[in-house]
Each structure stands twice: as structure tokens, then as C-alpha cells.
Amino acid sequence: MSRPLSRLAMRIAYASTQLPRLTWYSGQFHLMRGLAERVRQREAQGARPKPPSEAGINQLLNADKAALLKQDLANIEAGIYPLPRDHDGSLLTVLDRSLLFFRDLPAVEERRKRNGTREVLNANNRGRRPDYFLQNFHFQTGGWLTKESADRYDTQVEVLFQGMANIMRRQALPPIRAVFSGHDQRKLRLVDIGCGTGRFLDFVKQVWPRLPAIGLDLSEAYIRHAKGHLKRWSRINLIVANAEALPAPDNSFDAVTSIFMLHELPPEVRRTVIGEAARVLRPGGRLILMDSLQLGTRPITTGCCRASPIFIMSLIIRAT
Numbered sequence: 001m002s003r004p005l006s007r008l009a010m011r012i013a014y015a016s017t018q019l020p021r022l023t024w025y026s027g028q029f030h031l032m033r034g035l036a037e038r039v040r041q042r043e044a045q046g047a048r049p050k051p052p053s054e055a056g057i058n059q060l061l062n063a064d065k066a067a068l069l070k071q072d073l074a075n076i077e078a079g080i081y082p083l084p085r086d087h088d089g090s091l092l093t094v095l096d097r098s099l100l101f102f103r104d105l106p107a108v109e110e111r112r113k114r115n116g117t118r119e120v121l122n123a124n125n126r127g128r129r130p131d132y133f134l135q136n137f138h139f140q141t142g143g144w145l146t147k148e149s150a151d152r153y154d155t156q157v158e159v160l161f162q163g164m165a166n167i168m169r170r171q172a173l174p175p176i177r178a179v180f181s182g183h184d185q186r187k188l189r190l191v192d193i194g195c196g197t198g199r200f201l202d203f204v205k206q207v208w209p210r211l212p213a214i215g216l217d218l219s220e221a222y223i224r225h226a227k228g229h230l231k232r233w234s235r236i237n238l239i240v241a242n243a244e245a246l247p248a249p250d251n252s253f254d255a256v257t258s259i260f261m262l263h264e265l266p267p268e269v270r271r272t273v274i275g276e277a278a279r280v281l282r283p284g285g286r287l288i289l290m291d292s293l294q295l296g297t298r299p300i301t302t303g304c305c306r307a308s309p310i311f312i313m314s315l316i317i318r319a320t
């Protein structure tokens with residue numbers, strides 16, 4: 001059996017994996033912002049003054065990011081989860097994904113200008129999925145429907161959150177630990193709804209490799225990507241389904257998670273999805289909802305949605 005890492009070795013190992021990621025994705029974030037600003041300035045035929053609150057927003061975000069990093073390390077040191085493996089792929093894959101991301105930026109910017117969010121709601125797709133799903137969320141190319149969109153997604157999210165996306169996702173692990181603690185993981189069940197490319201499930205399996213887990217998403221392309229990404233794990237089932245009608249009996253799960261999905265659902269759909277989660281949870285099971293704070297969620301983020309702060313809601317389902 002390998003000896004546990006000393007605290008110093010743990011911190012060095014943590015820093016050596018996380019700091020290069022943060023630098024890499026923050027660098028791309030600033031490059032993307034610089035390019036976008038240049039385009040906008042050219043269009044406005046002159047320099048636009050920066051919003052006066054920019055420095056304040058950055059200060060607050062940096063403080064939140066530092067707090068999240070500290071929390072991530074504290075969770076690792078407390079043994080809540082092991083030293084994480086981000087599984088970003090080989091250097092070639094990482095470079096290739098960044099290239100995909102930057103090549104797509106002009107199309108995203110062009111869509112942003114004309115508020116083009118409805119390209120995928122075309123005659124081909126209409127009726128195959130709910131209308132709210134057939135959007136170019138955040139002006140992404142291909143909506144949730146294409147392989148290219150799935151291949152670009154993780155770089156997009158990490159750049160938007162300046163390398164913090166996986167760190168944010170990992171903050172949903174402690175409330176799961178609280179409900180799984182003391183139980184045989186092979187007898188528990190977890191479903192991640194709107195699992196996307198499967199990054200969160202990867203961290204779940206790093207803690208509970210023998211846990212039977214389901215990843216569910218309405219996008220075939222994203223589920224296909226998740227299957228590739230998660231093939232190192234057993235006891236994991238990835239299915240294409242609508243979270244509004246979970247294909248599972250009542251009282252059949254110990255934990256239901258949903259990461260970064262809720263803000264994309266219309267309010268009435270959100271209610272249905274949360275109702276479905278409550279239905280499939282066993283009494284005493286846990287629903288964990290995580291999302292990033294959005295535009296206007298608190299005064300300082302108004303006018304800026306690149307916030308890394310998160311909200312986590314963790315609810316215990318009781319028998320009625």
C-alpha cells in the first residue's frame with residue numbers, strides 16, 4: 001500500500017497540477033478578451049472607456065478564486081477527495097482543443113453581435129428536442145448538438161472560468177461525502193443530470209470508483225464525448241434522456257447532482273426537473289445543485305457574467 005503523502009508533498013503536488021492549468025486557461029481568457037475588445041473598438045471607431053467598476057469586479061473575483069483554491073486544497077487535505085486528476089488529455093489534445101476554441105471565436109462574436117441564439121432551432125431539429133434546448137447557449141456554435149461543440153466545450157468553460165471550472169465542480173463532492181459516509185459504495189446510486197462531457201462524474205469516480213453511477217444528458221453528442229472521457233471507469237452508465245422525465249423508478253437514488261445546468265432551463269422546466277429529482281431520491285437521499293452566479297446575481301457581478309463564484313444547494317429529501 002502506498003504511504004499517504006506528507007502535507008508538504010501534497011501541497012507541492014497540488015500546486016504543480018493546478019497552477020499550470022490556471023495559468024493556461026487564464027492566459028487564454030485574457031487573450032480572448034483582448035481580441036474581442038479590439039474587434040469592438042474597431043467597430044466603435046475609437047477606444048471605448050473601460051467600465052469604471054472593472055477593477056473592483058476583478059478584485060472581488062480574484063478573492064473568490066483564492067478562496068475556492070484554498071477550499072479545494074483543504075478538502076484534499078481533509079481526505080474528502082484525493083489529489084485530483086483533471087484528465088485534460090495529452091499536450092497535443094489540450095493544444096488541439098484550444099485551437100478549436102480560438103478558431104470558433106469569430107463566429108461566436110458574430111452571433112453575439114446579432115444576438116443569434118436560435119440557429120439550431122431549424123426545420124431539421126424542431127420537435128426532436130424541447131425548443132429551450134435548441135439554442136446556441138452563450139452563442140456557442142452548434143448548440144448542444146454537434147461533436148465539435150462537445151469537443152470545444154471543456155476548453156470554453158475552463159477559459160470562461162479562468163481554469164476554475166473543475167475546482168468549482170469538485171465543491172459538490174463534500175455534500176455527497178456527507179450522505180455516502182459509512183455506507184458500502186457498491187450499494188449506493190448516484191445520477192448526474194445534464195452531465196455534459198462527464199467531467200464531474202470523473203471526479204465522483206475518483207472518490208468512489210465502485211459506485212454505480214448514471215450520467216444523463218439530452219445531447220447525443222455530449223453523451224458520446226462523455227463515454228470516451230469516462231471509459232477508464234466501470235459501473236457507469238451514460239444515457240441520452242430528458243431530465244424532465246427521468247427514466248428511473250421512485251426512491252431509487254441516494255444522490256442526484258446537477259452542475260452548471262439550471263441557469264439554462266426555463267423556470268417552469270427547472271421546477272419539473274427538481275420535482276423529478278425529488279421523486280427518484282430515496283428518503284434521506286441528497287439533491288446537490290451547483291451553478292455559477294449569473295449576471296446580476298449580486299451587485300458586483302452586474303454587467304459581467306465571467307464570475308467564478310458558485311452557489312451550491314444541497315437538500316436532504318425526507319419521507320412525507
Ligand SMILES: C[S@@+](CC[C@H](N)C(=O)[O-])C[C@H]1O[C@@H](n2cnc3c(N)ncnc32)[C@H](O)[C@@H]1O
Pocket residue numbers: 133144157169193194195196197198199200216217218219222241242243244258259260261264
Ligand atoms: C452547461 S452544460 C453543463 C454540463 C456539465 N454538467 C458540466 O459540469 O459542465 C448543460 C448541460 O445540460 C444539458 N441539458 C440541458 N437541458 C437538458 C434536459 N432537459 N435534460 C437533460 N440534459 C439537459 C445540455 O445538453 C448540457 O450538456
